[in-house]
Amino acid sequence: MVNSLYRENELLKITRKVEYALIALRHMQAKDPKGLTSAKEIAIHYRIPKQLLAKILQQMSRDNIVEAVQGPAGGYRIRANLGEISLKDFFERLEGPLGMMDCFFESDCIQINACNIRVPIQRINDNMREMFSKMTLMEVTQ
């Protein structure tokens, strides 16, 4: 969203990557779900760095969320059924595991045995993942 300098909130935030992806999807959906939209158009409209946005659209293309058409007059269009993709899956496809802490995914924590909050944090993570499993991309883009 191209804030002036820095973010205000630090906790449980999403990345600009996800933010730009959501903006692009919503734009495409609102404008013309069937036709093509170029990265340039979206970048200019929302003041997002074009190359960066293009990369994100390319990644979504690899993930079959959008379809890319090359050449002049090319662009992207939504390919997937957004109502069928949970926010959890979407986030994790773009950014990897979702959770408050990572000692549950990665185990190179040098004192995993001594850690005393693993179990309760695991529980919270499960709650969060469950919450985002119940919401679909459609709820953001519609």
Next chain:
Amino acid sequence: MVNSLYRENELLKITRKVEYALIALRHMQAKDPKGLTSAKEIAIHYRIPKQLLAKILQQMSRDNIVEAVQGPAGGYRIRANLGEISLKDFFERLEGPLGMMDCFFESDCIQINACNIRVPIQRINDNMREMFSKMTLMEVTQ
């Protein structure tokens, strides 16, 4: 938790500050809720940088979550009723606003009018805050 190098998950994560605070609270509660525990003891036990942990405990002291006693044989003890502090309040006291994006807290986003995902993200933020409002510190530290 002193992972070897870097984190695996990028989304919706908490900071080490919060992580260390939770570890400390749980340690104090499990060990001796009435007696004093020094920052040094916790730092050594969980391999957390001592000065950093001390600062976090000091902040919790200012927030009346723990009580500090100076001098040798000094330390910290839990002061608040952990069952009465929601995780939302705890997170926000330590780190500021909680949410996926900040354009709702800060309005210096240079194109807030054009932004097309404000409303849906706001909804998700509300859901998250509600979820963490329902959980208390006790659920992590008990």
Next chain:
DNA sequence: AATAAATACGATTAAAATTGTCGTATTTAA
């Protein structure tokens, strides 16, 4: 009174993660 061990905290530095750019290749409509 002196000492030592603890908290208190602002300032600074270091490290890591995120965000953005560059350069080049490929595709394809006009």
Next chain:
DNA sequence: TTAAATACGACAATTTTAATCGTATTTATT
């Protein structure tokens, strides 16, 4: 043939996070 679009790896800049430094204060112990 050209121009405008996607494709993408490598790199650079920026921002954020984590850790350290230095010094002051408090207070139990000797």
